[in-house]
Amino acid sequence: MLRFEAAEARLGDFRLRADFGIDAGARVAVIGPSGSGKSTLLGTVSGFVPLSSGRVCWQGRDMGVLAPGERPVSVLFQDQNLFPHLSVAQNVGLGLRPDLRLSADQERAVSRALDEVGLSGMAERRPANLSGGQQSRVALARVALRARPVLLLDEAFSALGPALKSEMLELLGRIAERSGATVLMVTHDPKDARAFAPQTVVVIDGLAQPAVPTGPLLDHPPAPLAAYLG
Structure with a gap:
């Protein structure tokens, strides 16, 4: 369970409060x-x-x-956080290793992730050569591969x-x-x-x-x- 326990965050004059479980x-x-x-x-x-007070816990751990x-945790933002100088496969591979020193098994996992999101054959493209929807698929493939x-x-x-x-x-x-x-x-x-x-x-x-x-x-x-x- 994801649990907010009397969690409070303060950003300047703004205060967020949460106290429930998911x-x-x-x-x-x-x-x-x-x-x-x-x-x-x-x-x-x-x-x-x-947090300024309280806790956010996952499976009972603070x-x-x-x-x-x-x-x-994995996070997917609107701007997708893709690196323009890296290929599609490299952007996805970051979900496994930030240094991109992938084993053969990990490279196959990247390929499977691209297949899953409908990007077969696009591994070597750069983000600038993709549509907005394709960029979203790259970002989804990366978080899927992280499996958080x-x-x-x-x-x-x-x-x-x-x-x-x-x-x-x-x-x-x-x-x-x-x-x-x-x-x-x-x-x-x-x-x-x-x-x-x-x-x-x-x-x-x-x-x-x-x-x-x-x-x-x-x-x-x-x-x-x-x-x-x-």
Whole structure:
């Protein structure tokens, strides 16, 4: 279980609070107005946002003692974090070894990951020669290869068109199902939450609320969320 135990983070005058748990393997949307603390919530899990009090635990272990790179967490951002001077295969291979000194078995694993996301034959291309959707697939292949038990997505597909975004959510769902990863996905689009996440965490004015079933929540949103959704 991923557990926020009276967790609080302060960034200047802003304060985020969270006190709830998320079951291992759950797929959870994180939704709320801009500036409410959605990305900050993910940052407390990844380690990029330090806590001022409380704890964030994975399977009972306090992750506060771990540096971001040591946490059982992968993060996928909107800009995909691809290195332009590296090939597609090298960008994916970073998920296994930052020095890219891959064994033959690891190189085969990279090839399989590219096949899984529909990028067969593109291993030697550079990111600049890919479409936005293809770049998203490279980033997904990398996090899939890392196989960390917690996957965080911070509006990773928001720049994509509706059809392509739907394809990426389906692909993400297959990867999460196969790996058993716990997924937290920040989105501004309630359609994405309905399509991907059976549960949703609402973040309003710095308070992250416990996850609830997505459909009933969006069918009858509380007043602050309804005002945001329009």
